[in-house]
Amino acid sequence: MKLRTLLLASVFALTACGSPEAATAPAAGRPGGVNVTADQNRVRAQKVDAIAALVPADIRNRGTLVVGTTGNGTPPLSFRADDDKTVIGVEPDLAQLVADVLGLKLDLQASSWENLFLSVENRQFDAGFSNITVTEERKDKYDFATYRKDTIAFEVKNEKNISVREPKDIAGLTVGVGAGTNQEQILLRWDQQNKAAGLAPVKFQYYQATSDYYLALQSGRIDAYVGPNPTSAYHVAVDGKTKIVGTVSGGGAIPADIAAMTKKDDGLVKALQQALDTVIKNGQYAAVLKRWNLASEALPASEVNPQGLPRT
Secondary structure (H helix, E strand, C coil): CCCCCCECCCCCCCCCCCCCCCCECCCCCCHHHCCCCCCCCCCCCCCCHHHHCCCCHHHHHHCEEEEEECCCCCCCCCEECCCCCCEECHHHHHHHHHHHHCCCEEEEEECCHHHHHHHHHCCCCCEECCCCECECCHHHCEEEEEEEECEEEEEEECCCCCCCCCHHHHCCCEEEECCCCHHHHHHHHHHHHHHHCCCCCCEEECCCCHHHHHHHHHHCCCCEEEEEHHHHHHHHHHHCCEEEEEEEECEECECCEEEEEEECCCCCHHHHHHHHHHHHHHCHHHHHHHHCCCHHHCCCCCCECCCCECCC
């Protein structure tokens, strides 16, 4: 059965960007110019023998790269196409590019957020591509090859004259944000700074799903919605009634990166990093981000195990 409504449900777990709630995508083929059909016609890359040789022998011999992703997640990250079956999004697209460079067939496995980590640790999945932020705690068990900036966005109605660059810009506003998320923690710190400086406090509003936040935004019950930038970028593209008026790092004052995740010391991460660097340099990476309206999250190069968000 084809899905007919846009219900961008997502409350991301605290250390960016955690488990999104199940979501559905519009089935009208190309809402806002975004292709949500099962026929994705993905950007593809060519095999690079020197990089493919870095892949551990067991994976090379198998001939497939088994990638876990939260297929019931939030557009445009990893979600079901309008056939309610095929997993599409920026994460599958980037995983496909990496598999191509490595000369492997992509075996994409939909997973829950919790099982994704366990399956990578148990080597059921070779890698996870699922909006996973590098953290120091996660680096204890996993290796990472970065491929996107982790950012959060401030989204308002088109007619609102608001710009958000620093804490004072949200003073006195009514803001919708997911409870227990890293974006809420950033806003709470900003609000404390504002109140200490004698500025008006923020009025926080909490709802169950992103669709509820967007209803509140359109009705004027909130001035702004603050959530993961990919969610807002996708909503802006397909809905046309809102705009992004500011972004900040998902780590607040600390830069944060999204990365492909492998089991620690399993020998695959260097191959992933070099494959990502290859598609970054040849422009295929930029083409993928552009088609999902995420060009602002592009990285100039992939890194292995950079500094992650600090331990909680």
